[in-house]
Amino acid sequence: MSRLDDELSNELKKALRREEPPVGFEARLMARLSSESKRETGLARWFKLALPRFPMMSRLAFASVLCLMVVAGVHYERERQERVEGEAAKAKLMQALRVTGTELQAMREKVMASSGDRAAGE
Amino acid sequence: MKLPGVTVSSGTPGKTPDGAKDGTAPDCGASPEAAVSEFSALVREHQSMVFSIALHYLHDRESAEEVAQDVFLQLYRQKDRLSGPGHVTAWLRRVACHRSIDYARSHRLDPKIGLEELAEPASEERPGDPMLREKLRKLILSLSEKARMVMILRYQEDLDPEEIARELEMPVSTVKSHLQRSLAMLREKFGRALGGSLG
Numbered sequence: 500m501s502r503l504d505d506e507l508s509n510e511l512k513k514a515l516r517r518e519e520p521p522v523g524f525e526a527r528l529m530a531r532l533s534s535e536s537k538r539e540t541g542l543a544r545w546f547k548l549a550l551p552r553f554p555m556m557s558r559l560a561f562a563s564v565l566c567l568m569v570v571a572g573v574h575y576e577r578e579r580q581e582r583v584e585g586e587a588a589k590a591k592l593m594q595a596l597r598v599t600g601t602e603l604q605a606m607r608e609k610v611m612a613s614s615g616d617r618a619a620g621e
Numbered sequence: 622m623k624l625p626g627v628t629v630s631s632g633t634p635g636k637t638p639d640g641a642k643d644g645t646a647p648d649c650g651a652s653p654e655a656a657v658s659e660f661s662a663l664v665r666e667h668q669s670m671v672f673s674i675a676l677h678y679l680h681d682r683e684s685a686e687e688v689a690q691d692v693f694l695q696l697y698r699q700k701d702r703l704s705g706p707g708h709v710t711a712w713l714r715r716v717a718c719h720r721s722i723d724y725a726r727s728h729r730l731d732p733k734i735g736l737e738e739l740a741e742p743a744s745e746e747r748p749g750d751p752m753l754r755e756k757l758r759k760l761i762l763s764l765s766e767k768a769r770m771v772m773i774l775r776y777q778e779d780l781d782p783e784e785i786a787r788e789l790e791m792p793v794s795t796v797k798s799h800l801q802r803s804l805a806m807l808r809e810k811f812g813r814a815l816g817g818s819l820g
Contacts (some may be wrong), residue, residue, distance in 0.1 A: 507807060508776075514754040515761070515777040520672040520686055525664050528690050529657070533695060 660700070663709065664693055670710075671717045677773045680762050680763040682706070688724050692717050715788050716779065718770050725766065754812070760807060767791065769797040775800060 534561070671692050671797035695716060696709070703709050761772050767789065774785045782800065786793040 503808065504804075506813065507804065510757060510811075511772070511776040511807070512779075514757040515673075515677050515773055517669040517673040517777060518676060519669050520689060521682060524668060524672070524686060524689070525661065527686075528664060528693055529661070531658075531690060532657075532694060535694065596729065 629732050634820070656700075660697055663696070667710065668693075672714055673777055674717040675721045677758065678718075678769060679725060679778060679793055680758065684724060684728070685721075688717070688720050692720055695720075703804070711788075714774075715767065718774070718788060722766055722770065728788070755812070758809060761803075764803055764806075767795075768803050771796055771799040772803050 668689065672685055672689040673694075675688035676682060679685050679688070691728045692713060696703070696713060703712055761769055764772065771785055771788060774780045774788060775782075780788065782793050782796040789796070
């Protein structure tokens with residue numbers, strides 16, 4: 500390395516030397532920390548403070564159980580909906596059969612009545 | 622719970638001879654007062670490193686303080702995840718770098734001074750001259766964001782290219798190339814002033 504490079508390197512180290520932050524930096528930081536801590540309440544506080552205390556495996560297990568519960572819930576809801584739709588279809592079919600049966604009975608009675616009249620006339 | 626093999630060094634502000642690679646996160650299981658006290662000690666130990674990275678990158682003391690405070694607040698929030706000697710220093714350095722870059726991007730703090738706008742150093746400017754150093758800082762400010770951060774880590778933090786590559790998550794060859802190009806530009810711009818004095 501030439502003397503020019505050495506000199507440039509020295510000047511760069513001086514130009515980029517570490518500097519202390521302005522007076523009161525630490526106090527302002529602590530004030531921000533205090534005000535932010537007060538804002539953290541309820542569920543947000545729980546998530547921020549309690550969740551990281553659980554080991555990664557526990558968190559993964561919790562997430563897996565949560566996923567399984569969601570999948571099971573969706574599956575159950577779909578089955579329930581299919582069952583309700585099936586019940587409704589069955590009720591409609593029974594209603595149709597009842598109507599058809601009633602009409603058939605009425606027709607049969609008419610036929611019987613007309614054949615009885617014809618026999619009486621002969 | 623006290624982290625195994627870990628102690629909080631009270632440390633003096635500024636850089637330690639070994640590159641300030643000691644220190645650890647505050648003890649999360651201690652009483653709130655003790656945790657805050659340990660956190661204060663960490664702040665005092667590392668504040669000049671974090672603040673200076675932001676200051677040299679942004680060239681604005683107010684913005685640098687904002688970035689430095691954000692970095693320490695993030696440290697406080699994530700203190701439970703950090704352990705072991707050197708971990709906190711490396712973490713703070715990395716987060717300070719990335720936060721400074723993000724801050725400049727989000728606040729559109731592009732360098733206001735282009736190379737062509739910077740006058741050649743006057744012949745009376747010599748090594749050791751504060752004006753010369755200020756011009757060097759402005760020239761560094763005119764570098765691309767990655768090149769600027771590479772120069773800061775090289776000359777402020779005294780890191781070698783391999784360490785810089787790890788901090789900035791880039792190939793070592795890219796770091797070396799940034800260093801060579803930046804130094805070539807500075808040599809060209811300031812060669813006359815520096816060379817003249819070496820005469």
